[in-house]
Amino acid sequence: MSAYRRKAAGAALAAVLLVGGATACENGKKDDSGKAAGASAQPGAPVADGSATEALAAAYKKTSAAKSAKVHMTMKMSGALGGGSVEMTGVQGWDPQVMDITMKGGLGRTGADSLRMVLSNDVMYMEMPADSPLSAGMDGKRWMKLDTKAAAGASGDAEVLKKLGGAGGMGGLTGTEQSQDPAKQLALLLASPNVKLVGSEKVGAADTRHYKGTLTFEEMLAANERSKALPEADRAKLTEAMRKAGIKGYDMDVWVAEDGYPARMKVAIGTPEGSLDMEAVYSDYATTATVQTPPENETLDLFAMLRDLGAKGAAAGA
Incomplete structure (x- = not known):
């Protein structure tokens, strides 16, 4: 594997892990005062x-x-997750899970200002910008793809993925299927025993009502009337993801517009690798989220590249 292709593989995997970690298993570990990390007033x-x-x-x-x-x-x-901020703009679907976003920030390894990412059927596609130095290792192809389920299930390649992915390790990949869509975020807030109305506020031009609540891991375990809004299968998956990650709880805010849809959501998060604060603004609900995946002849298989890298490393050490 050439140095360019090795760097391209590492950069692409880092981007996937970043997106996966952002959309998966959001958690809010508590500080010594008992408040979730990053909690507001x-x-x-x-x-x-x-x-x-x-x-x-x-x-x-x-x-x-x-x-x-x-x-x-x-x-x-912050912490091992890295510093700075990342912006993602595009369309997201949660039934089925799809996305077509452009990411800015956190792309130091690619040498590019932005990166387009498309997710469909558990396969993530990353478009390498033509002006990126990493495009030299793409054999004239524009896209790199990663089958997240195949990668997560291949335990023999887990160490390779961890080495290239950095602090996120396999967590972002295995958590992708637990993606936190806005509906699930609302269901989690409903499960909070202390959800409250903060007041009426503007989000852009929209009049909204701001709600806030916290949810600990113990409260998530205890089924109650409010938590029934979240289907039992989803609640079980989220609870198991929280347990595996050592998650303590969530700290959530939502601004619901007059049309009944959340216009803005915010969550303060803590992970074993560091802290993560997320804020999302939503619009154009119920717009059909169809994404166009690139043809196979324009893609390089990232997982195959990683397996090749692992095999060569093993041979060198033999």
């Missing part, structure tokens, strides 16, 4: 007569049925 008094729960339940049902939206997401990372 405490919300106001609970809303009387359960109106906060009723409003969020209605938003959950509507968002779940919408199945897709346009999204602009900002992430700020």
